[in-house]
Amino acid sequence: MNPLHQYLLLSALLFSVGLAGALTRRHAILVLVGVELMLNAANLNFLAFWRYGPNPEALTGVMFVIFAIAVAAAEAAVGLALIISIYRHLRTSNVDEVDRLKG
Amino acid sequence: MCLRNLVHSALCLAVSLVGLALVYLGLGAEFIGWIQILVYVGAVSILIVFAILLTRGAEAPPGRVTVAPWSGLSVALAVFITLAWTVIKSKVLAGFAGNSPGGYTLAVKEIGGKLVTEYVLPLQVMGLLLTAALIGAVIIALHERKGWK
Numbered sequence: 001m002n003p004l005h006q007y008l009l010l011s012a013l014l015f016s017v018g019l020a021g022a023l024t025r026r027h028a029i030l031v032l033v034g035v036e037l038m039l040n041a042a043n044l045n046f047l048a049f050w051r052y053g054p055n056p057e058a059l060t061g062v063m064f065v066i067f068a069i070a071v072a073a074a075e076a077a078v079g080l081a082l083i084i085s086i087y088r089h090l091r092t093s094n095v096d097e098v099d100r101l102k103g
Numbered sequence: 104m105c106l107r108n109l110v111h112s113a114l115c116l117a118v119s120l121v122g123l124a125l126v127y128l129g130l131g132a133e134f135i136g137w138i139q140i141l142v143y144v145g146a147v148s149i150l151i152v153f154a155i156l157l158t159r160g161a162e163a164p165p166g167r168v169t170v171a172p173w174s175g176l177s178v179a180l181a182v183f184i185t186l187a188w189t190v191i192k193s194k195v196l197a198g199f200a201g202n203s204p205g206g207y208t209l210a211v212k213e214i215g216g217k218l219v220t221e222y223v224l225p226l227q228v229m230g231l232l233l234t235a236a237l238i239g240a241v242i243i244a245l246h247e248r249k250g251w252k
Contacts, residue, residue: 005196008190009190012186012187013183015182016180024171029109030109040120047130059209062134066214069142072147076147077236077237081239081241087159
């Protein structure tokens, strides 16, 4: 088992923890936290393959991670704004209780 | 097993993201590691704490904090086992074993050069996306008053 395998297993573990959080928690913010963990697992995969891949001078993995971090930051901002707006309308942030389309 | 206090959950997220930034530093991507600390620990975690305080406060609602925990956990466990089995058994990854990471250090100057030459169009699109997302977030979260349009 070389270091690339260890990084990929760590990434798989991080993804699974994020998936478990997103699937089981009831609070909408914690679902978003699980999604963030899954995005970070993908970033770790990109960096591991960039480091141990055949052509690190091309910097493809690094560029992908930079853009992924920017998109994830935008996603977190919009997601939290949506959660705050839903809380104002429905007085709850439990994802089970937000089950109607009509505000 | 689950933390009931939401602020504790957000702080644990910050700690795990710092750990991931250390992993990035160990991989030789120092710039990405510091970006990770700045963006995730400095901005996203604080944003999550603010959102927690703006919605309900730290205490969890009475009752269970999870929904259908065993089915969710078993799905996550199945995903982990599948991924780990794939990683360990992969023949493509065995081809990477000969590549050693030594001999190449990442310079920030190189990243900057690539960003303004080869990746300049994605950089502009990213700036547009961030602006649109932040304006959208402010408009969505804006407090609505009566008679205000």
